[in-house]
Amino acid sequence: MNSRFYYDLIALAVFCAVIFLGVPALMSYDGFELNTFARYLSLAIVSMALALSWGTAGLLNLGQAATFGMGAYAMAMHLKLKVSDGLPDFMGWNNVEKLPLVWVPFESLSFTLLAGLLVPAAVGGLIAIFMFRARIAGVFVAVITLAFLVAFQLLVIEQQGFTGGQNGLTGLAPLTLAGWTVDTYSVSFYYLVAGCLTVALALGVYISHSKFGLILRAIREDADRTRFFGYNVATYQTVIFCVSAALAGWAGMLYTLVLEFASPTYMGVSFSLAIVIWCAVGGRESVLAAAVGAIIVNLLEGRLSDVFVEGWHMLLGIVFVLVVMFMPRGIYGVIVDVVRRLNEARRGGRQDSAEDALLPATIQTNRER
Amino acid sequence: MEHLQVTDLHVEFGGLRAVDGLSFDVKQGEILCLLGPNGAGKSTTLDLICGKTQPTGGSIRVNGVEVSRLLEFRRARLGIGRKFQVPSVYKELTVVENLSVARSRRPGIWHALTRLSLRPSKDVDNILELVGLTEKSQDLAGNLSHGETQWLEIAMLLAQDSRLILMDEPTAGMTIQETQRTAEIFRSLSGSHTLIVVEHDMSFVRNVADRIIVMNRGTKLAEGSIAEIETNEDVKTAYLGH
Structure with missing residues (x-):
């Protein structure tokens, strides 16, 4: 087996052990603390989703928060319908008298879960088809996705009667999943989120090590060259964009469950840029590193804002600047460099000893002659 | 049988006629060398065949x-492979990863999604052996020397296994021994593969060419065997500028 794949599987196993066994024990199975950590884990999913499109394929999607928000709103619409009797309260305040058609199917949980994945994937795919057929690349991808994000957030805020506008969707019912009413301050809910993250990461690691992932890395480096090998570059880029958007939607659904409301700030520019920062700090080349980056930065943000109520934004900013300046490939880059150096040192040692071992044999053959 | 038929090919870059009414055929399994002074349109001709540049007129039949009128990847799927003048390998990928990308017999998404990127392969091992990069298979392509990079790109074309291979100055930067080795590989490819080679090294051309076309200012100046070309008056004039 390929050694890098092997390392990634070990790292994934260690990571799972930490989030499934280590973290709950460390927080002495306290529901409130675990709820906070579940929030970090759901954000880790959107960060690893960005690593797939940005790190692997080189497509910097600054609109990741839009697809995240779509998932969040899908879940919130379902939970809002569960708590309201026919018509959600805010619709009445906005003179909407009949439940809008788009809301009707969200009564069904299975539809909601599917929509939370497929709507972001479809929207992402549509944008991707237009961009990548026209061979748009580099910074222009960032500009277009950012413009889409801003427009989409504006649309959600403007359509108050359908979306709750600036207030978002609040006062939600708890989710009932196959007869189990999810208590978001319970250990089992934490395990649900951790399980989702594990599945997403396993998918991400597989994609990175599949031939598909390899072709994406080739496209990132030289899209034209890859075309001359017969690969339809636009299709590859569109597919990874869809997968990334679907994962972001999944993270959004979990995020709504954790916070028990959906707000248009989930689709804000600052949130979208924050995702990029998590991804960059962890290391965009590895989905696992991007997930760890999201957890570390959010953990840091939580702790810093407790201690330095005023100045924590400044401290966080300094940390980011330092990361970008001194470890441009993130924490992952540092680890890879260290491992490579250790390997080189070890290989150097082994070559010496191999030459030593060869020496007597050569002398022997010479004697026989 | 004709593998490639180029008829009355034209391309203009802002008034400059880089290729101007060029016509030629290449037979199945033949090695055709394109010669000509700088700016004669040799590389442009290869660009037009592989789809890097769109012609303003004429026809290319494979x-x-x-x-x-086809997009690059469609032409590649019809069996056109290209080696560029500036060696273009993926510097951030390892040597085996480069070859794995080049092995594109099945370039579809589904096939790519259901395969791991680096399955051990006898073909890849043989190609690495052939070009002498076995020892460096796990190195990043960016760490190779210039000559090794040339070999890697040739290896990638072998892995791609196109029936029609377009080579742009394959021996540039190679030592005499390496050039001879390249000539041997090309000779072994002929018959099963059709090659069009742009090259300045005349001893290399003498070694490999079945037929030669000399280009000048976007048109065909002369065509024939090496002996015919070397005695052609027009060719002498074009090169010496009389």
Whole structure:
């Protein structure tokens, strides 16, 4: 087996052990603390989703928060319908008298879960088809996705009667999943989120090590060259964009469950840029590193804002600047460099000893002659 | 049988006629060398055949199929492979990863999604052996020397296994021994593969060429065997500028 794949599987196993066994024990199975950590884990999913499109394929999607928000709103619409009797309260305040058609199917949980994945994937795919057929690349991808994000957030805020506008969707019912009413301050809910993250990461690691992932890395480096090998570059880029958007939607659904409301700030520019920062700090080349980056930065943000109520934004900013300046490939880059150096040192040692071992044999053959 | 038929090919870059009414055929399994002074349109001709540049007129047929309006990846799937003048390998990928990308017999998404990137392969091992990069298979392509990079790109074309291979100055930067080795590999490819080679090294051309076309200012100046070309008056004039 390929050694890098092997390392990634070990790292994934260690990571799972930490989030499934280590973290709950460390927080002495306290529901409130675990709820906070579940929030970090759901954000880790959107960060690893960005690593797939940005790190692997080189497509910097600054609109990741839009697809995240779509998932969040899908879940919130379902939970809002569960708590309201026919018509959600805010619709009445906005003179909407009949439940809008788009809301009707969200009564069904299975539809909601599917929509939370497929709507972001479809929207992402549509944008991707237009961009990548026209061979748009580099910074222009960032500009277009950012413009889409801003427009989409504006649309959600403007359509108050359908979306709750600036207030978002609040006062939600708890989710009932196959007869189990999810208590978001319970250990089992934490395990649900951790399980989702594990599945997403396993998918991400597989994609990175599949031939598909390899072709994406080739496209990132030289899209034209890859075309001359017969690969339809636009299709590859569109597919990874869809997968990334679907994962972001999944993270959004979990995020709504954790916070028990959906707000248009989930689709804000600052949130979208924050995702990029998590991804960059962890290391965009590895989905696992991007997930760890999201957890570390959010953990840091939580702790810093407790201690330095005023100045924590400044401290966080300094940390980011330092990361970008001194470890441009993130924490992952540092680890890879260290491992490579250790390997080189070890290989150097082994070559010496191999030459030593060869020496007597050569002398022997010479004697026989 | 004709593998490639180029008829009355034209391309203009802002008034400059880089290729101007060029016509030629290449037979199945033949090695054709394109010669000519700088700016004669040799590389542009290769660009037009592989789809890097769109022609302004004329026709390009591969096995009788008109390809001049197809996108690059479609032409590659019809069996056109290209080696560029500036060696273009993926510097951030390892040598085996480069070869794995080049092995594109099945370039579809589904096939790529259901395969791990680096399955051990006898073919890849053989190609690495052939070009002498076995020892460096796990190195990043960016760490190779210039000559090794040339070999890697040739290896990638072997892995791609296109029936029609376009080579742009394959021996540039190689030592005399390496050039001879390249000539041997090309000779072994002929018959099963059709090659069009742009090259300045005349001893290399003498070694490999079945037929030669000399270009000048976007048109065909002369065509024939090496002996015919060397005695051709027009060719002498074009090169010496009388």
